[in-house]
Amino acid sequence: MNTSIHRSRRPGARRAALAAALTVGALALTACGGDGGVANPGGDDESSSAESGPVQIRFSWWGSDTRHQTTQQIIDLFEEQNPDITVVADYTDWGGYWDKLATSVAAGDAPDVITQEERYLADYASRGVLADLGELDIDTSSIDESVVGSGETGGALYGIPTGVNAYAVLADPQVFADAGVEVPDDATWTWEDYVEVSNAVTAGSTDGIYGTQDYGFNEAGLSILARQRGEALYTPEGELGVSAETVADFFQLSLDLQAGGGQPDAARSVELEGAGPEGSLLGTNQGAMGMWWTNQLGAISTASGRDLELLRLPGESEGERTGMYFKPAMYYSVAKTSEHPEAAAKFVDFLLNDPEAGALMLSDRGLPANTEVRAAVKDSLSPADKQAADFLEALGADVVDGPPVPPQGAGDVVEILKRINTEVLFEQKSPQDAATQFLDEVGAAIGQ
Numbered sequence: 001m002n003t004s005i006h007r008s009r010r011p012g013a014r015r016a017a018l019a020a021a022l023t024v025g026a027l028a029l030t031a032c033g034g035d036g037g038v039a040n041p042g043g044d045d046e047s048s049s050a051e052s053g054p055v056q057i058r059f060s061w062w063g064s065d066t067r068h069q070t071t072q073q074i075i076d077l078f079e080e081q082n083p084d085i086t087v088v089a090d091y092t093d094w095g096g097y098w099d100k101l102a103t104s105v106a107a108g109d110a111p112d113v114i115t116q117e118e119r120y121l122a123d124y125a126s127r128g129v130l131a132d133l134g135e136l137d138i139d140t141s142s143i144d145e146s147v148v149g150s151g152e153t154g155g156a157l158y159g160i161p162t163g164v165n166a167y168a169v170l171a172d173p174q175v176f177a178d179a180g181v182e183v184p185d186d187a188t189w190t191w192e193d194y195v196e197v198s199n200a201v202t203a204g205s206t207d208g209i210y211g212t213q214d215y216g217f218n219e220a221g222l223s224i225l226a227r228q229r230g231e232a233l234y235t236p237e238g239e240l241g242v243s244a245e246t247v248a249d250f251f252q253l254s255l256d257l258q259a260g261g262g263q264p265d266a267a268r269s270v271e272l273e274g275a276g277p278e279g280s281l282l283g284t285n286q287g288a289m290g291m292w293w294t295n296q297l298g299a300i301s302t303a304s305g306r307d308l309e310l311l312r313l314p315g316e317s318e319g320e321r322t323g324m325y326f327k328p329a330m331y332y333s334v335a336k337t338s339e340h341p342e343a344a345a346k347f348v349d350f351l352l353n354d355p356e357a358g359a360l361m362l363s364d365r366g367l368p369a370n371t372e373v374r375a376a377v378k379d380s381l382s383p384a385d386k387q388a389a390d391f392l393e394a395l396g397a398d399v400v401d402g403p404p405v406p407p408q409g410a411g412d413v414v415e416i417l418k419r420i421n422t423e424v425l426f427e428q429k430s431p432q433d434a435a436t437q438f439l440d441e442v443g444a445a446i447g448q
Helices: 011-032 065-081 094-106 118-126 145-149 173-179 191-203 219-228 244-260 266-273 294-304 341-353 355-361 371-380 383-395 410-425 431-445
Strands: 055-062 085-092 113-116 163-165 167-171 232-234 289-293 309-311 331-334
Touching: 055 065, 055 094, 055 341, 065 085, 065 341, 065 355, 085 094, 085 341, 113 118, 113 341, 118 331, 118 410, 167 219, 167 294, 173 191, 191 244, 219 232, 219 244, 219 289, 219 410, 244 410, 244 431, 266 410, 289 294, 294 383, 309 383, 331 341, 341 355, 355 371, 371 383, 410 431
Parallel strands: 055 085, 055 113
Antiparallel strands: 113 331, 167 289, 167 309
């Protein structure tokens, strides 16, 4: 999954539509009875509770035609092993997925197994749409505890990650060599080192080659910086947990790089933000470093035609703790209204833990969250995905935990940060004023 997502409507409009649809859905579920439509094991409605006979469940997801075809193969494999369970495919592209899902929920017709994304998990969980997966028979013993915990909100487990990525520094050793600068030691380098190295690469390179690309358009970098300082972008209670000082420092680093030549000027940085991974400085052989998700290594390596390296973010050894984490590519959830929760749970368990399913899926939904499955399919991965898998394995020893599920309204933060960071780069706003505005706007978006 590419974490640079293009939306079909403004985030605020999407969130308003989602809230309206889910409110209607919640009212409809209330009208169905006091249990919210969940099967009553002790009741007389055998069609809702019995799992011994043939049952049918629906599985929703988004993606490309290739993902759809592969997922259908996985469904076929599951049905061969479980002839009493039929899985109905319910898929669309990203642009239409959330509107379709919200409409289905509002109509009381939620899919049994729902693919969820980090920014919307809390919205659906808080409105009673999702079942507590901790109460279902799904084996998570081969998934790192911090990864499983990333699906917990409100004291329950509402999503289990399909796979994981990490936000990392991608580096081009050739650009470093041409500039006469050594690739930094990612086990010890600091944020000051990051600025100095970037400036040095630009100084030692021909015109148009830069040390790094601006990082201020992605909140993942801010989240990691905050975690290194013992803070958090969001608290488990769904509130802002990052200080104004840390946010200001986050913006100041970009200005330091811009002033020292380590990254391009403001206009070029904004242009690069819209160019995507392939059009980045690394992808076009015009930069030594950039911060990207590990699942973007393949696309950037292919575009550049070079062998790139993965590095930890700076500052991991100088703060109160390490800040890097495993980000779920997406989640599997089960609808609270599913008439066949046992069958839905069995399918989720299969998706997560079956080696044959993993061999088909490979890295399509992130590198498998199940570490045993990841190891089993490693030889079948592309060279870039193998490199990412090795990086994640080595990183595991240093990951303390994962951030909590983003609160309702967190989907708006992407556009808030992009807009404010642009103003900072053009020096229309100081880092301190930008930090105040960021905290005010994000606080309003999440209802703080």
